[in-house]
Amino acid sequence: MKNIYFSEEHELFRESLRGFLQKEVVPNIDTWEETGTIDRSIWTKMGDMGYFGLASPEEYGGLDLDIFYTVIFLEELQRINSGGFAAAMWAHAYLAMTHLKAEGTSAIKEKYLPASISGELIGCLCITEPFGGSDVAGMRSTAVRSGEHYILNGSKTFITNGVYSDYLIVAAKTDPEKGNKGLSIFIVDRDTPGISATKLDKLGWRASDTGEIAFTDVKIPVDNLMGEENKGFSYIMQHFALERLIMGVNAHARAEYALDYTLGYMAERTAFGKTIDKFQALRHTVAEMASEIEMVKSFNYSIANNLNSGDYVVKEASMSKLLSTKIADEVIYKCLQMLGGYGYMEDYPLARMFRDSRLGPIGGGTSEILKEIIAKMVIDKKEYKPAAN
Incomplete structure (x- = not known):
């Protein structure tokens, strides 16, 4: 079935990106997984190819392309079987840079966006x-105004790119008495005195540098405030929809890759005189998995299309992350089982995929939190609205 969302130009981009990743990234993945450090050179190679600027304005060196180039970017990153490498790339381009583009002043954008x-x-x-x-x-965490600076104190954890990044987009309370209405966003250079980071040892996503960061009397220039003071919570909530959709797309893409790999294995593995893809129990399991993947993939594409049209998709994106990550975990679990003992071996891709996929229902809002958010919208008729301009 022809997909209505992807043009010939999209598919040419997919082919080019897949070739680039196979040539420049895949040969290094095992090393980066072992060391937890991604070579700095690959960041500039990705930048040279324009991959970090897909959704950025042309005036800053971006390509300003539609969201389905981003979808392709996310899907192809999942096919190289390193959730950590993929996360490092998209956390830079679609978490940090999203706030840069949306809340950064002209001066902040000019300083950080082209280099990003x-x-x-x-x-x-x-x-x-x-x-x-x-x-x-x-x-x-608090950021207290003192003359021409804010003094930042507090700590953050589970931060992707939290150790080796050059700048940090930091949320802190500028008016603690106001609760979530007293939250602000700042951009902080890594070399600012008072910042320390510790790399965390993780079950999966091992190529990425996930960090715990401490801020001790960090002086932030007033000009480094992103957007309006005390509007940070609404900015964060507004961008959560994109992050959750990203997690949903990642999930359907890794599930699809896991199933593709497993089908290739099943077509070659023999038992009792025939390949195991001829056993009815396994065939019916494959039918269920393929149907679930296709269902959430189509749903995710429709959400991406609505987001690209300017719709506020917080409910749908929350549903996407909730269901897509659940299905991905279940699919990868079943695919590992179909490989038998080989699925448990590190020489085969399912072991790493199994570990990496488990973060899906946790990061970017746990499934339990998402269920309550969805319940509020469906049952209580709560409306989430974008931040006022």
């Missing part, structure tokens, strides 16, 4: 805290 697009600078987004998790409103 080129891969010269790497960004990270610092929201989650050790005691907060998905409770953004319960944030404890």
